[in-house]
Amino acid sequence: MKIVAPAGGIGAARFLRGLRTAAPEAEITVIGNTGDDISLFGLRVCPDLDTVMYTLGGGINEEQGWGRADETFAVKAELAEYGVGPGWFGLGDRDFATHIVRTQMLAAGYRLSAVTEALCARWEPGVRLIPMTDDQVETHVVVDDPEHGRRAIHFQEWWVRLRASLPAVSIAPVGAEDAKPAPGVLDAIAAADVVLFPPSNPVVSIGTILSVPGIRDALAAKTVVGVSPIVGDAPVRGMADACLTAIGVETSARAVAELYGPSLLDGWLVDEADAGVAVDGVAVRSLPLLMKDAASTEAIAAAALDLARELAS
């Protein structure tokens, strides 16, 4: 079986780990969000790609959900001694090596998709990880800054530095309209038996991937089952509510499904707390959605897969 999953960071990575266990024989292609990518200290950092790669490759900091296990921070401390920032982005020494390799390869002319493949040759994540695009797409957030007035800032500045404390006036994947899907993305979707949406942020993770011309239409032609990132009226993790509010969407499992819409989404898994939720044109199933350990995560992935198989047949 061939599975395609567009993916953000932590939530997606954990879901994918469960999916790999639930479907050990499947060929899984992960389309990674690159809208969060940022250049720091002259190095190219791809937080979502790395979170997926490290999680599936066994190198993730499990407690934190991002970054490397057994991490140290000598480089960052030294950069601070030089007065070079930003200090708010937590790059550890082991993590730096990934960005150094990536930056060196990009400078040598390799495309991000080729670089990602090279990095994954070490990590052996057990899935094929492809960035959504090799072109630069950067998620910008417009905020009303008390000091500087209305301005657009990089997603990471809003998310990591400000912890989304300033309400977003709008969120946009800058550059997306001119971006092309990375080599292999459309082919993988075309060949897919099913498409699964992990419980990723529907605005700045999966929404960004869908904003690359061609990807949404290709996915819409497939059987798509999603896992709600919202339980009750709150995100399972992260600050998806701040993103949904910015685009005028209610923070609820139903509203997210409607945001994707029945033209894209065929099935939708919601938590037991949302058991009554109905979405026109979408098959909804409820089950415990908290990925609290390997077994519960695998069960969620298996349920998504079951529903997808059922809808596809």
Add this chain to the structure above:
Amino acid sequence: MKIVAPAGGIGAARFLRGLRTAAPEAEITVIGNTGDDISLFGLRVCPDLDTVMYTLGGGINEEQGWGRADETFAVKAELAEYGVGPGWFGLGDRDFATHIVRTQMLAAGYRLSAVTEALCARWEPGVRLIPMTDDQVETHVVVDDPEHGRRAIHFQEWWVRLRASLPAVSIAPVGAEDAKPAPGVLDAIAAADVVLFPPSNPVVSIGTILSVPGIRDALAAKTVVGVSPIVGDAPVRGMADACLTAIGVETSARAVAELYGPSLLDGWLVDEADAGVAVDGVAVRSLPLLMKDAASTEAIAAAALDLARELAS
């Protein structure tokens, strides 16, 4: 008093530390060798500039003579996990931060001299450190490689990876003939009361600096006193003998003084072991030249300064 000193790495850095103590009121301008510079992992590494900066700034690994004190090697170990080399160049985590800052500034368009000044703003070395040039000069060594035949390799590959184990057929500062002295170099020399040559490698450190058009002539117009890097028939440290042999010069205090020549050199400090040495047109003094601690190093610097003052008056 204004002092100018062209400088290589470890030997020069230690001598300069002694000089700073011997002449606390002096304005010392150090002209750093950049022929050893190398790009590793996409980062610009300037071994001699950094050795001077770290040593005078209190950050050096004292035992080793290069690199940072209290160093860790997480980044290097990770790069090796990615299969990215070379592994033979010992970059530590703290050191990496320096190269990251430098590379980012160079990419932003700053010249190496400006970058060096910015880095020194943190280290406060107590001297003005200027690279010999902002242009790229790279010392290459021609070797007869048993595997690949006669070929030119980067100085660092010969020096660090091969430990000079393959005899050098020739050594050349590639790019020197088109290089210009960095801003401030010729002005500092013109304003200098005396010029001191630390016991640096006469071929690949001071020799390389002298190969930048304009620098040798400017220095020759001044009172120049050098400290022999050779005691008896061996270098005080390093592998200067391998470099001297490559250019057909005997490994002796006298031969090095003659290599510089009386048109450049006015005074020459040799070790007590070489007390009988005479060089036409050069005032030779002997004293213990082993920089075994702060006091002995300061004494050597003070002797060089005394001889320079005497010759200048």
